[in-house]
Amino acid sequence: MAKLAFLGLGVMGYPMAGHLKSAGHEVTVYNRTAGKANKWVAEHGGNACATPREAVKGGDFVMACVGNDDDLRSVCLGEDGAFAGMAEGAIFVDHTTVSAAVTRELAEAARQAGLGYVDAPISGGQAGAENGQLSVMCGGDQGHFDRAAPVIDAYAKICRRLGDVGAGQMTKMCNQIAIAGLVQGLSEALAFAQKAGLDTDQVVEVISQGAAGSWQMANRHKTMAAGEFEHGFAVDWMRKDLAICLAAADEVGVSLPVTALVDQFYKEVQSMGGGRWDTSSLIARLTR
Template sequence: MAKVAFLGLGVMGYPMAGHLKKAGHDVTVYNRSAAKAEKWVAEYGGEMAPTPAEAARGKEFVMSCVGNDDDLRAVCLGANGAFSTMQPGSIFVDHTTVSAKVTRELHAIAAEKGIGFLDAPISGGQAGAENGQLSVMCGGEEEVFARAEPIIAAYAKICRLIGPSGAGQLTKMCNQIAIAGLVQALSEALHFAEKAGLDGRKVVEVISQGAAGSWQMSNRYETMLEGKFDFGFAVDWMRKDLGICLDTADEIMATLPVTALVDQFYKDVQKMGGGRWDTSSLIQLLRRSG
């Protein structure tokens, strides 16, 4: 059993913290909205704290899953940030999707304090978090990863150290780049099937068993055909992530033409009022255009 703090109880963090408690760890949670923390404690037990600093006090591991670069800086370095009470030898594990730049910045500050820092963004969506089946891609030192991996295992189906600080975030960018193209291609295939008068379910039953098959096809085609888009990662958050990908691509001189195009398609979805729809809502643009 480890003493753990979990900062951020959104759609991902809430069940992830729950898996830590179910695994037998001593868990204290913090959330910007105290009502969510109260609900978590009522459901799982454990404790809640009014600030990141209080949540992190005396803990061996502090996990975070917040919104963006600024949110992460705030929970780490703010007036009541976790770094102010974490002890040398403790480890901060960040599951937020943020820039590699802020990750490396915080890693350096943590190192000065004798704190281990692991960037560990996640993939698998809300269902993966709820089922404890997330993919976790990590950046940091091997010895820090070796200590943290057994804790992360409470909600991971795979957890790998990719490289030094920032490597986890760069790998998550690869993940989002791949997803963007896949969802657009799936949307076009289903739209084409509809226009051709085909039964989309029969089409997917066949093509999903061949080279066209993907997680997106298996898990999203039904809801896409039904025009339901509240089953996963929101467009607003995807645009945040793709913005990080495109900014980083400029820095490292990578060329991402499909990613840039799909990012603009998601911008159009936002203009339609679909910012909180899930990412499979790209098909709605095709339906409205033709």
């Protein structure tokens, strides 16, 4: 069992930290809004601290799950940042979806401080975090990964190292690229079925058993058809991720025309007031 800190208690981090505590680890938490950290401690035990630096003191591992590049820098760097308080040899595991550029920047800062760094973005949504069934895609030194993986297993369905630092983030971009096109295709299929006067449940029952089947279809078709979009990853966050995808595509020289188009469709959803709706809300622009 390890002594560790968890930084960031949003819809993903809150249950992930809980799984670590349930697995027997000694967990200290930090959240920018202190009330949420105190609520977590009241529910799970452990300790809460006012700064990342305090939270990581004496820990073997530090897990982070925050919002974006700037949020990650703020919890890592500076006088009150995690790197200032971590002991030499401790490992920082970042579950935030951020750019590969900031990942490499912070990994180098960690190296200079004598720390390990694993980028480990996650997929599976809020339900996956709550059920401990996340897909974790990692980049970093093999030895650092080997040490961190048994801890990550507390909330992982699968945890794999894809290469050196940054490989995890690039793999997460593959994940978001695939999801963007898939959700748009499902949205169009359901909207078509509705307009054609078909029973969407019956349609999905049939086509889900063939090549069109997907997790999204199985788990979201009913709420999509009903116009209910309160089940996970928000459109605002998806647009943040797709911006990272498109920037990375320019860097590596790949064209992502479908991803770019779907990003604009999500922009339309935002203009409809759906920034906090989940990503299945693409159908809303087709059925309004």
